[in-house]
Amino acid sequence: MARLFSVFSSRNLLVLSLALNVSLILRVLYEKESGVISGLSLDNKREALRTDSMPSEAHATQKEHLSMPSSSSSSSTVDSNGRDRVINLDHYAEIGKTQVHRQLSFWHLGRSEEYSVCMSEALAPLGRSASENFGRLYFASAFKTGDKSTILIPGWQSMSYFSDAGSLCWFLEPEFAKEIVRLHKVVGNAVTEDRYIVVGTGSTQLYQAVLYALSPLDAVEPLSVVSAAPYYSSYPLITDCLKSGLYKWAGDAQSFNKEGPYIELVTSPNNPDGYVRQSVVNKSGGILVHDLAYYWPQYSPIAAAADHDIMLFTVSKSTGHAGMRIGWALVKDEEAAKKMVKYIELNTIGVSKDSQLRAAKVLQVVTDGCKYPTSKEGSLFDFAAHLMEERWKLLRAAVRQSGLFTLPEFPPGTCRFLNISFAPRPAFAWLKCEAPIEDCEAFLRSNNILTRSGIHFGVGPQYVRISMLDRDENYDVFVERLSTIHLRQSMQLDETAE
């Protein structure tokens, strides 16, 4: 608890209140701008394209968004009560702006130089996830309090392909490997002893490295890859994009009954529904791969250190540095680790040294922030956990008031890291529309709320996945609208009945 309270130092409150002012001022300017035709059309194009090219999260729905640029773009148009404004919650890349407004005020107290940098960042329509944002605020403060998280790279440095020629993963920066172990030890979310660390260009590349490593090269038919529905909508797309003869997406693990070897992906906490998961296929010849991207204190209580054969992590979900494209795998079996390294050698001849060096610095600052909770900012996880808690409270209240939806219920658990008991606060809300609504995505779209239909996750259209990580201003409009939908909807039903 002490950690959580430390988040609310007088300094932070000052920051937040100033942030609110700056945020409001900028929003006024913002709305003014959106009235200007030229500015509008530019925003539309950018927003439409961003929605179109949403990384990893929107493969399945790109065409939908392309076909509706006006709506997917009109989040830049706001009327007085926000009723006609489209809220796009089919990705997790929007929260940045308001957070950066907060940061603006933060910087504004400081140096004008950084201020202008942040200003340009705040006004640039770049997607950002809340996790990025946790990082952004945290590292802004870290930077302000002494350049701790800043890295300097001379032109002549780290030019070789090699990071540690003598080690199994010859392109892994030893400094980064060291910080990975330190962070897991302080958070307590994964066992690192007797593991090989394999670095990847994000956990997406590591997932493909795992498929390559686990698939026998001489098999007569492709290895089956399964995951329990609802599963991460990108798994099938990545697995089958090259029509590999080594492996093949085989759908929902619960209904998998093919004989022979297979790979089961266990995403825990799960994307999209946030539940903690175990393997569900009860057959011999199966290999488990654990995607633990969201097993961090801001999303889920850390019950115990995960201790599986293959575990995948990424900085984009832990510290928020998605732009680094850095993930890591903890692998027990030496041969599997060697084949993963081989895939990454064939695919990209290793992983950016610059980003690994920067990731090492960032993880070091995060771990130090955890080890010394007296820091006024609290740890990155303290800050992020509190923000997620706020948002889930708001959402559940809106769902109760509406009466048209249901949400997953999570049992609380004790977090070994935060030393408190709480229920998971996933990065996504897995919302179910109750009867008479059959197509939840279409229903919410008719209310100018864009989500992703359950059909992309291997289940029915009565479910949608909602990003919990949009901008504060969008999120507030969303929950307010959700809470009042039932009235408008019943009216619509009456009209239909007549």
Next chain:
Amino acid sequence: MARLFSVFSSRNLLVLSLALNVSLILRVLYEKESGVISGLSLDNKREALRTDSMPSEAHATQKEHLSMPSSSSSSSTVDSNGRDRVINLDHYAEIGKTQVHRQLSFWHLGRSEEYSVCMSEALAPLGRSASENFGRLYFASAFKTGDKSTILIPGWQSMSYFSDAGSLCWFLEPEFAKEIVRLHKVVGNAVTEDRYIVVGTGSTQLYQAVLYALSPLDAVEPLSVVSAAPYYSSYPLITDCLKSGLYKWAGDAQSFNKEGPYIELVTSPNNPDGYVRQSVVNKSGGILVHDLAYYWPQYSPIAAAADHDIMLFTVSKSTGHAGMRIGWALVKDEEAAKKMVKYIELNTIGVSKDSQLRAAKVLQVVTDGCKYPTSKEGSLFDFAAHLMEERWKLLRAAVRQSGLFTLPEFPPGTCRFLNISFAPRPAFAWLKCEAPIEDCEAFLRSNNILTRSGIHFGVGPQYVRISMLDRDENYDVFVERLSTIHLRQSMQLDETAE
């Protein structure tokens, strides 16, 4: 010419002479160390592993090297005349050390801090290519003369997945795109007008993105991928590693006679033989992909700006920053560019922003160095071209003296960038053993010279590929040994005859 002479300023000569001293001193220490058993075994392990995991260049020969760790490692053991020392020229990752020794002297004149950094780098057994090294020396000087090539990244910066949400390649940093165009304009090696720029995690990822982009998703059989032998030995391995149903390696383009669509890879200057190339398949339905990784003034005269539909480049061969893992493609067709972007989104969700920002800075410094030839260091290309010229002179002299080998002969051409006429100085020497030698790789190995057999490049065992980019000290021993082989070889032949 003025540019070339500018390389020999009194300052450079001082640097070189001091470098020689430092190099000799370090070599003495080095040889002492290699006598120590513990040090030796460590070196052996590292060398063996480095050779085993040689990026990109050694896939085809890994097992060979694994099976001969003692020889592949004994480059760390030197006798008085170097006769028993194994020279490994089956990769291009070794030149770094002596060059760094030069750099050491360079730094030694400067600040002790950088000196210690360089010292640790110099003694670290990391592979480095000559191109890396060109960069290393160049950027060391650039750094010394005012931090021009140094980049500083605060912890909160460039966290988003997005670089330019509104552009076709939404993960391409606009600053990097700008510098790519500037560099091509000043060097004059490629047309950038009316092209889409796609950034990749090295040109290796871009090659795979091209295959994905050009392969019809609904084809009944995989698209044929061909290249004229001798072809880059990694092409077949990368193309077939996942047994894709979209595309398939179909071997030597000269003997390709299958009907229907195909992809022809045109590597120019070619790896391994260094010749400037054109398409050789004369059929309809073919799509050309130009790999121009080596089309830079240090390797080949720049005759004209390349103007092809798809052109691939990489910083590892141009500026030497292999550790960045950054390449770029210049693509005419919008749909092809979009599909390449889609592949990179599926494969790694974009490309490291940190490395792109650093690459932008590095390219900027290189381009500025080209635009102001009054700089005492000369441009990166001046320095690199001179080093390659020296090495090829030494090699041709050794081959003449030996009488057992032949090398490709290149017609001189005028370089629009260096404003002189010269013959290509490729990064690899494509050496042919004349009769009675049948297996050139085995013959050279019996003389403790490790090379890569022609069989990996789609031709016969009478050819080998030799890296021209090894360390100065290794390269000198190699050419000296090559020039004297014929005597020992004839003796061996006499013995066999008796």
